[in-house]
Amino acid sequence: MIEFDTVSKSFWTGQRRKVILHNASFRVEEGQSLGILAPNGTGKTTLVNMMAGLEKPDEGSITRTSRVSFPLGFMGGVNSKQSAKENARYIATLYDLDPDYLEAFCRWLCGIEEYFEMPVATYSQGMRARFSFALLLALDFDIYLIDEGMPATTDVEFNRKAGSLLRERLKRSTVVIVSHKPEILERFAHRAAVLRDGRLYHFDSLEEARRLYDYAS
Numbered sequence: 001m002i003e004f005d006t007v008s009k010s011f012w013t014g015q016r017r018k019v020i021l022h023n024a025s026f027r028v029e030e031g032q033s034l035g036i037l038a039p040n041g042t043g044k045t046t047l048v049n050m051m052a053g054l055e056k057p058d059e060g061s062i063t064r065t066s067r068v069s070f071p072l073g074f075m076g077g078v079n080s081k082q083s084a085k086e087n088a089r090y091i092a093t094l095y096d097l098d099p100d101y102l103e104a105f106c107r108w109l110c111g112i113e114e115y116f117e118m119p120v121a122t123y124s125q126g127m128r129a130r131f132s133f134a135l136l137l138a139l140d141f142d143i144y145l146i147d148e149g150m151p152a153t154t155d156v157e158f159n160r161k162a163g164s165l166l167r168e169r170l171k172r173s174t175v176v177i178v179s180h181k182p183e184i185l186e187r188f189a190h191r192a193a194v195l196r197d198g199r200l201y202h203f204d205s206l207e208e209a210r211r212l213y214d215y216a217s
């Protein structure tokens with residue numbers, strides 16, 4: 001479970017206070033995937049980062065009682081001076097996994113050949129995305145956080161392998177996905193919320209959420 005209790009978050013832009021969340025209280029229970037619709041720039045990434053524990057609220061508290069993933073696509077936990085191999089082996093120790101397994105899994109899924117032994121700083125954006133996606137798939141979480149849908153890389157083989165693994169994983173996990181496109185949420189969640197002017201409006205169905213979203217856009 002992830003629980004937000006009277007959470008507020010805003011940023012000072014130098015001219016005004018940009019409110020992301022105002023006094024929000026809600027829960028994400030295991031088994032109840034949630035899609036959050038929000039226009040660009042309204043705070044999707046900030047919200048997901050707070051759920052992951054990467055960003056702190058200004059006020060209120062966030063409690064996690066499940067294993068919550070880092071956001072799909074997040075590279076913050078990867079040391080770019082080290083290779084994918086070194087990163088994978090180190091991250092395995094943090095999650096109490098067999099380093100040989102994590103290394104072999106990421107090597108197989110990424111398909112980045114000799115770059116697997118080179119510093120992550122030398123990778124293309126696509127190679128980085130593949131590596132972080134592989135790490136997320138190698139680890140087992142109860143709740144997966146997805147910012148703007150599945151990152152489609154330009155590598156067809158990777159998309160095929162990672163896409164089918166992710167779909168399998170998500171069948172038995174809970175997903176929180178934020179997006180500005182309702183059609184992206186459809187594949188993952190039935191319950192939905194709309195983030196608007198710092199407030200989260202919750203609905204039992206995506207259709208209802210979509211009505212408010214379309215109306216207010």
Ligand SMILES: Nc1ncnc2c1ncn2[C@@H]1O[C@H](COP(=O)(O)OP(=O)(O)OP(=O)(O)O)[C@@H](O)[C@H]1O
Nearest residue numbers: 011012013018038039040041042043044045046047
């Ligand atoms: N550290 C910060 N300082 C000031 N403003 C910030 C900071 N982080 C985010 N913002 C602003 O807060 C707003 C929400 O940012 P966020 O990245 O969460 O939105 P988003 O909905 O994910 O955006 P996008 O759809 O464009 O990726 C944006 O206007 C952004 O410029």
